[in-house]
Amino acid sequence: MATTVERLRTALSEADFPADKSQLLRQAEHAEADGATLKALRAIPPVVYSNLTEVKQSVSFDAGPDASEEAARRRLHDKPGLAQREKDVPGHPIADELGENRGS
Template structure:
């Protein structure tokens, strides 16, 4: 099953007029230059009239994202300041935090 993400879907349907049929949405996405996965994801939705982009989002299969283990590992290795608390690294060991080094232990 083809999947996409919200950002790619919104970009593909930015010029779509609602209410719209499934075929109209696919055509709008193709004209916007959407990637193949987004087009296939739109082709997989039920053939009904959609009143808004929110209704389309409820029907389109989205990419579930990286597995939890990969997400946890990425959070432990990250060093980008200014991100939300959820995206920050796991706290350092108290000795490292206080002294700035681990002293070999």
């Protein structure tokens, strides 16, 4: 699991800029940042950062579930009252091939 912008901001709220990677890591450890935030900071390039915006541009953030995970979750229909049209279900293969109105 990757870190979030809010956790990074909290970890580096007391950091003095400009700061290099090692200074940012020390500040995050001093602020008792979680493991994912420390791991993300260890992965940034070893350059001098002039502000938090530059740090955020170098850090990988949690993007949330990808489209395939979201579609699989929606197909399970685990919430009562969820309309059928809200589920990702494939169409009927014959109706997809021949169309809805086949003249019968």
